[in-house]
Amino acid sequence: MTTDELDRFATWIEELIRRRGFDIDSPRGGGKSRLADEAGVHRAAITRLLQRQSMPDLETTRRLAQVLQVPVRDMLIQSGRLTEDDLPLPSVGQAPAGGRRLTLEEAADGLGVAADQREMFIRIAGQFLPPEAVGSSPRDRTPLASD
Numbered sequence: 001m002t003t004d005e006l007d008r009f010a011t012w013i014e015e016l017i018r019r020r021g022f023d024i025d026s027p028r029g030g031g032k033s034r035l036a037d038e039a040g041v042h043r044a045a046i047t048r049l050l051q052r053q054s055m056p057d058l059e060t061t062r063r064l065a066q067v068l069q070v071p072v073r074d075m076l077i078q079s080g081r082l083t084e085d086d087l088p089l090p091s092v093g094q095a096p097a098g099g100r101r102l103t104l105e106e107a108a109d110g111l112g113v114a115a116d117q118r119e120m121f122i123r124i125a126g127q128f129l130p131p132e133a134v135g136s137s138p139r140d141r142t143p144l145a146s147d
Contacts (some may be wrong), residue, residue: 006055009105013064013068016070022034022035032079035064041056041060045060057107071110071111071113073089104125108125
């Protein structure tokens with residue numbers, strides 16, 4: 001990992017942290033501590049990242065992604081650890097690996113929908129599917145990709 005990659009990632013995540021309402025700019029704002037608490041990580045990991053000293057480990061990255069409501073995929077690509085080629089998204093209409101069709105729950109997971117917004121996402125997304133794809137309830141494991 002180069003210092004340029006670390007700086008680029010830290011700049012990107014700082015902006016994301018601010019947009020999510022964490023005050024990381026004022027010494028007494030408490031944003032770093034609040035972010036660490038919500039993510040269940042050590043405050044030092046947040047401090048080291050924001051001071052461009054080190055990249056968070058994979059588990060910290062996953063937890064930050066959840067709190068910041070961004071897909072882990074985006075975090076890994078932005079961090080320079082992986083590329084879009086390493087983590088390709090399925091083409092529109094393409095069934096995921098194994099030939100199985102994507103469910104609304106899997107779509108929510110893949111898109112990084114926050115846990116507190118998951119049920120609403122499934123309900124709303126289900127409204128856009130044809131009636132035969134939805135089943136008895138939008139919470140059913142509904143196919144999204146066509147064969």
